[in-house]
Amino acid sequence: MFAINHAATGLIIKKIYPDVPMVVILVSVQLIEILWVVLNFLGVEKTITEDKVQSVSDVHLKFMPFSHSLVSTAVLAAGAWIVLDLGFKAADMGTAVALGICSHLVLDLISHARDIVIAPFLDSRKFGLGLYEKPPFAFVFETIYGIFCWWLYGGSAALFWIIIVFNIANASFFIKAIPGPERLMAHRPFSITAIIALQIIVTAVLVGLYS
Numbered sequence: 001m002f003a004i005n006h007a008a009t010g011l012i013i014k015k016i017y018p019d020v021p022m023v024v025i026l027v028s029v030q031l032i033e034i035l036w037v038v039l040n041f042l043g044v045e046k047t048i049t050e051d052k053v054q055s056v057s058d059v060h061l062k063f064m065p066f067s068h069s070l071v072s073t074a075v076l077a078a079g080a081w082i083v084l085d086l087g088f089k090a091a092d093m094g095t096a097v098a099l100g101i102c103s104h105l106v107l108d109l110i111s112h113a114r115d116i117v118i119a120p121f122l123d124s125r126k127f128g129l130g131l132y133e134k135p136p137f138a139f140v141f142e143t144i145y146g147i148f149c150w151w152l153y154g155g156s157a158a159l160f161w162i163i164i165v166f167n168i169a170n171a172s173f174f175i176k177a178i179p180g181p182e183r184l185m186a187h188r189p190f191s192i193t194a195i196i197a198l199q200i201i202v203t204a205v206l207v208g209l210y211s
């Protein structure tokens with residue numbers, strides 16, 4: 001799932017746990033993506049592309065068992081919960097952060113092609129419902145999901161337009177007929193990592209400011 005809609009998920013968590021600072025929630029929903037960015041830049045995890053990139057279906061998240069796997073996410077969420085709830089006695093924050101971390105993988109499992117393994121170092125089958133193999137459906141799903149988060153939260157008009165504009169800005173990644181920056185990304189995995197890192201930062205700042 002794209003950064004804007006992971007950030008929008010933070011709105012649902014904020015609605016349930018209003019006393020937990022939004023900045024903490026926004027980091028939690030993107031924590032495994034931040035890990036993915038760092039591990040891709042370090043060359044530990046790997047992203048590859050087709051010779052021509054026209055949409056997300058031409059980008060393959062080839063190897064990412066440390067940032068995106070069922071076990072690594074569960075360990076990260078449990079670790080955060082233990083530190084915050086049992087260590088710092090911040091029960092709400094512990095649960096909100098654990099939920100945020102898990103929400104990321106659940107949403108990626110819905111949207112991604114089959115690229116999520118069970119655990120690092122385990123040669124298992126890969127999971128993903130495959131919406132990104134049918135990008136126009138993914139575009140509609142992601143946009144409606146972002147609006148749903150906004151509606152559930154009861155957000156401002158500005159927040160609504162931030163979610164809409166960022167989803168529309170990603171349209172070229174979903175609809176082959178619309179040209180966009182993805183055309184320049186063939187065999188340049190670091191450019192994909194960089195644009196995702198940028199989206200994580202910008203969307204978190206905007207959703208945080210206007211929530």
Ligand SMILES: [Zn+2]
Nearest residue numbers: 001033068108
């Ligand atoms: Zn992800």
